[in-house]
Structures are given as structure tokens and as C-alpha cells.
Amino acid sequence: MIKICRHLAVDLWLLASVAAAQPLQQSEAAPTIVESMSAKMPSAMQIRAVTTQIICLCGCNLMFADCPHNVCSFRDQQKPRIAKMLSQGLKPDVIIAKYVAEYGERILASPNTEGFNLVAWIVPFLGAAIGAFGLGVMVKKWTKRQPVPGALGSTPLAGGSGSALDDDQLQRIDAELASFD
Numbered sequence: 001m002i003k004i005c006r007h008l009a010v011d012l013w014l015l016a017s018v019a020a021a022q023p024l025q026q027s028e029a030a031p032t033i034v035e036s037m038s039a040k041m042p043s044a045m046q047i048r049a050v051t052t053q054i055i056c057l058c059g060c061n062l063m064f065a066d067c068p069h070n071v072c073s074f075r076d077q078q079k080p081r082i083a084k085m086l087s088q089g090l091k092p093d094v095i096i097a098k099y100v101a102e103y104g105e106r107i108l109a110s111p112n113t114e115g116f117n118l119v120a121w122i123v124p125f126l127g128a129a130i131g132a133f134g135l136g137v138m139v140k141k142w143t144k145r146q147p148v149p150g151a152l153g154s155t156p157l158a159g160g161s162g163s164a165l166d167d168d169q170l171q172r173i174d175a176e177l178a179s180f181d
Helices: 002-021 033-040 044-051 073-087 092-103 115-143 167-179
Strands: none
Touching: 044 073, 044 092, 073 092
């Protein structure tokens, strides 16, 4: 909630500073504040469309729009610049391309899906698929029942009687069980 209020206050300050910085020409009648702001000022959503696609270079390594610092030199310098470019009619993709040309691809919040950067998109999904397959194989191996030699219901041992005990042992067991009756 505080973050939203802070962003709203910064956006309002930005709108007011850009509106105050635009000089009026002598031949024009002074437009009302609402007319001047709605005609040329980009909305907070337009600014956010650009600022969520680039990284803040103040050291926080978060998206530009989500920089947690109260005083951020990079954000304070670049947000009016972005608003000015949007008010001049530049599209967000063009603005982002200008930032990439100026700061390199490190400023992008997510890598391009071209060339070597495609690896950054493929490897996590490939790793997850391989991990899921390996986990499935291990679970299947762990749950596969192995017969225990000499256990009840297992295959008969040598001798073919179907029992793992010889005749003397069976007679002793029967005698001991009879003594309990």
C-alpha cells in the first residue's frame, strides 16, 4: 500500500513538473490544467509500461518501476525523461530500444528471445522437464516390489515343496503350536 502511494505521489509530481516545464507560446491562449495534462501528459499506465521492462541501475537490481529506494538517483533522473519521450509520441518499444542502445542489454528486465539469449528462456524449462523425468524414474524404481527370499508368498526355494522350511522345522512348529491348545 505504501509502495502504491509512493508511486502515485512520484507520478503526480512528475506530471506537475513536466507541465510546469513546458513553455507557453505567445500566440496560444493558455490552456487549462486539465487540457494541458490530458493532451500531452502520458498516463501512469503508459509510464509503467516502459518502467516495468527495464532494470533500475541504482544497485537494487529490481525493475525500474519497483525500485524500493525513497531517493533513487537513476529513477529520479530517468522517469521525467521517459515521460517526456512518451509525451513526444514515442512508443514504449522505441523508448526501450533507446535505453538498450544507451546502457546495453543489461537494462532489460527479461532477455530477448533471439540468438544466445534464447538459452535463458529454454534452459529452465528443459531442466524442469529433465528433473521431472528423473524423479519419475526414481519413484518407479523405489516403489517396484522386489521379492524377498524366504518370505511368505515368494517363489519356492530349492527343494520344490513350496515352503522355505524343511520337514523337521515344520514338525517342531506344529508341536509347539499344539502345546498352546
